[in-house]
């Protein structure tokens with residue numbers, strides 16, 4: 434492809450993207466294809482001769498789009514949002530046009546320097562302590578691929594610092610602490626690092642957030658057994674219910690016990706951009722006690738996947754653990770300590786130029802625009818939660834957390850109260866009924882044995898009418914499931930939540 438062909442095909446690509454977005458609401462939310470659909474439609478081998486680009490682009494429409502679930506659809510309420518903006522798309526295009534492996538400053542100085550600048554911008558926007566700024570010269574921010582990577586990097590740094598301070602401790606006695614609600618990234622990090630992950634108990638009475646007393650007790654008991662907890666993954670907004678660990682209690686205990694506290698705020702961290710949520714999100718305690726903090730701008734932060742923001746209080750703890758500099762990677766700027774080589778702040782060597790996405794998005798929306806997006810999502814979720822609470826057959830399973838509502842069918846005023854198994858059966862049936870539809874998508878979760886449905890708001894195009902429609906669909910299905918149950922139709926037996 435030469436420059437003139439690129440110009441032509443590039444314009445056509447943008448036109449096709451615009452058409453997709455213009456017709457988004459009429460498309461199915463969830464891809465309506467069966468497993469293996471694509472391999473039946475594409476050849477088994479690389480074509481021997483190059484093909485004309487227009488037919489390649491046409492196949493994106495013909496073969497790929499039908500297999501795409503539209504996460505930007507206004508009725509996408511599953512998992513957590515994965516925002517995409519036109520600003521982010523254009524940034525990716527520009528980044529891709531100057532592609533480079535970015536492992537050190539010299540690869541393309543702008544990539545490193547922009548990352549430091551926008552990570553400081555973002556830290557200030559979220560209200561993070563100055564210690565987390567690159568400007569501080571001590572801590573700093575780095576863009577990772579995912580929250581799982583961010584946690585892994587933090588845990589590697591924590592382990593290295595801990596073993597350095599306690600040279601006689603055997604790595605096999607180390608413990609990573611999280612809770613039963615911690616994202617699977619905790620268990621996965623343990624698996625990768627050959628360490629043990631311990632899930633501390635959480636309770637409905639504190640809405641599934643970790644309490645200080647539980648942490649304190651675990652530390653004492655594990656130490657008596659000769660174990661060494663060295664890192665605590667605290668969560669601001671769990672995946673299942675949006676629970677928040679009690680940072681004011683656990684922060685000082687973790688610090689006192691010498692545990693590195695990593696705050697996983699992959700989804701909810703972005704709410705810190707709004708001053709009114711900072712108290713609920715324990716910003717003050719995070720600023721006092723967290724050693725590292727992660728939030729994904731690629732979830733609810735208007736930035737196209739991938740952009741996981743990780744901030745650490747001590748950059749040398751990262752580089753002490755991760756700096757491997759063979760002679761061929763040395764540069765005079767790094768040797769002089771004048772620049773950051775971000776490869777030493779992450780697991781891999783090469784890295785994408787991602788900061789440009791955040792730069793474009795933050796400049797185009799401004800803090801005001803991002804806040805408006807967050808506030809609107811929360812207000813819409815509240816609207817949905819109100820419907821649930823006004824209904825006589827539904828209930829919220831946990832209080833609404835930011836833009837997430839966790840609820841279930843639980844008819845009130847019945848003669849014999851239903852058992853947990855019966856309720857789980859009803860809700861599983863309800864979930865399958867909704868999952869069979871193509872015009873809306875929600876997800877399920879298991880909250881300590883309780884089968885619940887989750888509705889997460891956060892797509893940019895969701896409006897009040899989509900929330901009303903979602904409630905109409907869900908409540909109608911709920912009425913049917915309940916009527917069937919009362920008429921004696923069998924309910925599927927308990928068989929786990931998946």
Ligand SMILES: *Cc1c(COP(=O)(O)O)cnc(C)c1O
Nearest residue numbers: 579580581616670671672699700
């Ligand atoms: C989404 C999410 C994760 C996983 O994020 P990845 O970036 O996909 O690794 C981890 N923790 C929480 C709380 C999340 O919401």
